[in-house]
Amino acid sequence: MSDDYLSRIGKLIRDARQHRGWTQLQLAEALNTSQSAVNRIERGNQNISLEMIARIGEALDSEIVSLGYSGPMHLRVVGGRRLSGSIDVKPSKNACVALLCASLLNSGRTVLRRVARIEEVFRLLEVLGSIGVRVRWINDGDDLEIVPPAELALDDIDAEAARRTRSIIMFLGPLLHRVDQFKLPYAGGCDLGTRTVEPHMTALRRFGLEIAATDGTYHAQVDRSVTPERPIVLTERGDTVTENALLAAARHPGVTVIRNASSNYMVQDLCFFLEMLGVQVEGVGTTTLTVHGLAEIDRDVDYSPSEDPVEAMSLIAAAVVTSSALTIRRAPVEFLEVELAVLEGMGLDYDLTPEYAADNGRTRLADVTVRPSKLEAPIDKIHPMPFPGLNIDNVPFFAAIAASAHGQTLIHDWVYDNRAIYLTDLNRIGGRLQLLDPHRVLVEGPTRWRAAEMMCPPALRPAVVILLAMMAAEGTSVLRNVYVINRGYQDLAERLNSVGAQIEIFRDI
Numbered sequence: 385m386s387d388d389y390l391s392r393i394g395k396l397i398r399d400a401r402q403h404r405g406w407t408q409l410q411l412a413e414a415l416n417t418s419q420s421a422v423n424r425i426e427r428g429n430q431n432i433s434l435e436m437i438a439r440i441g442e443a444l445d446s447e448i449v450s451l452g453y454s455g456p457m458h459l460r461v462v463g464g465r466r467l468s469g470s471i472d473v474k475p476s477k478n479a480c481v482a483l484l485c486a487s488l489l490n491s492g493r494t495v496l497r498r499v500a501r502i503e504e505v506f507r508l509l510e511v512l513g514s515i516g517v518r519v520r521w522i523n524d525g526d527d528l529e530i531v532p533p534a535e536l537a538l539d540d541i542d543a544e545a546a547r548r549t550r551s552i553i554m555f556l557g558p559l560l561h562r563v564d565q566f567k568l569p570y571a572g573g574c575d576l577g578t579r580t581v582e583p584h585m586t587a588l589r590r591f592g593l594e595i596a597a598t599d600g601t602y603h604a605q606v607d608r609s610v611t612p613e614r615p616i617v618l619t620e621r622g623d624t625v626t627e628n629a630l631l632a633a634a635r636h637p638g639v640t641v642i643r644n645a646s647s648n649y650m651v652q653d654l655c656f657f658l659e660m661l662g663v664q665v666e667g668v669g670t671t672t673l674t675v676h677g678l679a680e681i682d683r684d685v686d687y688s689p690s691e692d693p694v695e696a697m698s699l700i701a702a703a704v705v706t707s708s709a710l711t712i713r714r715a716p717v718e719f720l721e722v723e724l725a726v727l728e729g730m731g732l733d734y735d736l737t738p739e740y741a742a743d744n745g746r747t748r749l750a751d752v753t754v755r756p757s758k759l760e761a762p763i764d765k766i767h768p769m770p771f772p773g774l775n776i777d778n779v780p781f782f783a784a785i786a787a788s789a790h791g792q793t794l795i796h797d798w799v800y801d802n803r804a805i806y807l808t809d810l811n812r813i814g815g816r817l818q819l820l821d822p823h824r825v826l827v828e829g830p831t832r833w834r835a836a837e838m839m840c841p842p843a844l845r846p847a848v849v850i851l852l853a854m855m856a857a858e859g860t861s862v863l864r865n866v867y868v869i870n871r872g873y874q875d876l877a878e879r880l881n882s883v884g885a886q887i888e889i890f891r892d893i
């Protein structure tokens with residue numbers, strides 16, 4: 385094996401070990417070897433047999449080091465199959481990433497239940513692990529346990545992992561209370577055009593944080609004499625900016641008022657978690673949040689993030705485009721009300737069970753049963769608004785649904801510069817979408833989807849929309865490089881197969 389291979393395998397092993405929250409010594413004991421041998425393997429300084437790679441994979445319960453699993457992942461979709469039965473919605477990516485950042489506020493042990501095993505979470509766990517936070521999957525890998533160290537090793541931050549996620553920006557709020565001076569790599573995420581971080585800087589400046597951005601790095605400096613005496617007025621009602629302000633306010637020992645706050649699902653989950661940490665938050669679900677912060681937080685807490693409304697919408701769309709009868713269980717209906725009202729207007733035949741509480745005790749869930757329906761294009765355009773409007777991340781699914789409906793639908797994504805453009809990839813599998821300008825697409829339906837082979841667009845929701853259309857297209861399609869889908873959905877292919885889809889996963893070796 386060449387040295388390059390050895391160091392790549394060594395890095396995979398180190399990452400898998402850190403995912404499990406194991407020390408090198410623990411892994412050495414499981415393998416009946418010495419800690420120095422594990423250290424050499426991880427540094428790529430040790431020739432390693434195939435048998436040893438397999439044993440390490442087994443010990444760490446990680447496919448990362450399984451042979452043949454290192455290349456990009458692709459999907460082969462045999463379309464034209466109806467779905468049936470029921471499928472559960474998983475906890476949301478966006479709440480999970482906010483809560484992982486929020487765990488940095490707490491010196492105690494944070495347990496997060498049923499955290500989605502998705503790439504976005506994995507990247508943040510790599511970052512947390514690299515700065516010395518003890519993170520490990522417990523209870524058969526269902527739940528996460530997080531224990532920050534007394535001192536964070538911020539100089540050792542895994543910059544590569546950090547740059548692959550936008551959520552790293554939410555480290556700023558918690559970190560500004562822990563260190564006076566620090567560096568963070570620039571935030572990444574879906575390629576959706578320019579996504580400003582200026583609103584974050586404006587909000588956090590009120591807590592004394594000053595940022596200079598040079599060479600792909602944010603250089604942060606905290607002036608502890610600055611505190612938010614007056615209300616913080618957000619210049620845009622963004623989700624992560626609201627969360628960052630909440631995270632900063634949580635450990636500001638005083639009252640912080642945040643106006644024009646997002647009241648979206650992930651913000652609510654974060655507020656419920658903060659309350660569990662002892663931080664009182666008034667106004668949850670409204671656009672004014674009043675936070676009674678604590679200088680120190682040291683509690684052992686156990687929290688269950690709520691289900692993902694965007695995943696629920698994806699599954700509803702899967703049923704619609706494949707003309708299937710499908711029950712989507714544990715859908716957070718409160719965050720789907722406008723979406724369901726629009727679908728009802730288009731003629732969707734569906735019903736809802738009585739509501740029940742999510743495991744966080746607060747979010748309202750219901751099971752949605754969707755039946756095959758003859759859909760008509762909506763009279764008015766589909767456009768997003770901050771909650772309680774139609775969720776921006778659900779807009780792409782309306783493109784697929786509109787393509788199944790009779791007539792023309794105008795989709796207006798005023799938020800992102802690129803996302804509407806990616807929707808026109810649907811034309812390569814039989815869609816009739818016309819880009820009017822970068823924000824507006826006219827969709828003509830109904831569509832006779834046809835199988836094709838293509839690359840995923842570099843954005844999560846449009847990529848899933850392509851997958852759904854492939855499921856509706858007769859014949860075999862191939863969707864290449866689905867990392868972007870795995871950023872936000874756990875085992876999507878397997879779960880869709882469990883309700884009748886035929887999707888095969890394959891990888892380059």
Ligand SMILES: CC(=O)N[C@H]1[C@@H](OP(=O)(O)OP(=O)(O)OC[C@H]2O[C@@H](n3ccc(=O)[nH]c3=O)[C@H](O)[C@@H]2O)O[C@H](CO)[C@@H](O)[C@@H]1O
Binds near residue numbers: 579625770776
């Ligand atoms: C990790 C996470 O939670 N990500 C979500 C979060 O990202 P996040 O909070 O990072 O969203 P951004 O800050 O990128 O905002 C989205 C876009 O909307 C614009 N904007 C936003 C609010 C507003 O009132 N006016 C305005 O113009 C921003 O300039 C930007 O272009 O919110 C987005 C919008 O709901 C969602 O798509 C993302 O899934």
Ligand SMILES: C=C(OP(=O)(O)O)C(=O)O
Binds near residue numbers: 845
């Ligand atoms: C845009 C999205 O996410 P992120 O903010 O993580 O890029 C999304 O979830 O569709």
